[in-house]
Amino acid sequence: MKDLPVDKGTRVTLHFALKIKDGDVVDSTFEKEPATLEIGDDNLPENFEAYLMGMKAGDRRTYEVPPEKGFGQHNPSNLQTFKRHEFSADMVLEQGVVVSFADARQQELPGVISRVEGDEVEVDFNHPLAGRTLEFDVEILDVEPVGPAH
Structure with a gap:
């Protein structure tokens, strides 16, 4: 065998x-x-x-x-911008922090904060190994x- x-x-x-x-x-x-x-x-x-x-x-x-x-390749449309007030007040929002969201089917969807600027928080939903x-x-x-x- x-x-x-x-x-x-x-x-x-x-x-x-x-x-x-x-x-x-x-x-x-x-x-x-x-x-x-x-x-x-x-x-x-x-x-x-x-x-x-x-x-x-x-x-x-x-x-x-x-x-x-x-x-897969890094997909720019997997970058999403949220407002600061959409996150809980005690949450640390800085580059590299992993945040978890629920998608439409209530499946967990992790994202990585890629940019925090003023009231805007950009989250990258690409797989960390994309690209x-x-x-x-x-x-x-x-x-x-x-x-x-x-």
Whole structure:
């Protein structure tokens, strides 16, 4: 079974690291327990799953992930301006502070304050990694079929 390639219908145990190219590590399992996921279970964005396809136990690769394949380009229309009085009076409003809003479906929607000027507070709802080129380092430890063995 060690030759089973990663594909739909497989459970994969792996170590991974996600880094900003030439920068900080965003997330890594190399110093911890490995991650286990089923391909197609939405634990990993589809674009990242695509890099794993065909890899086998024992493979280790590093991929450069452009913004289009990662978290998208930075979208200026995801910047929204609010009035100071729309926030609670005791809330710290300064650049870099993460604030949480509820969207139309009452799902939590985090944003980062990008600018505070007079009575205006600009909030950036882009993913923090939008527009960044990432490095995706993957080591496949095990690949097994999901469900009953045939």
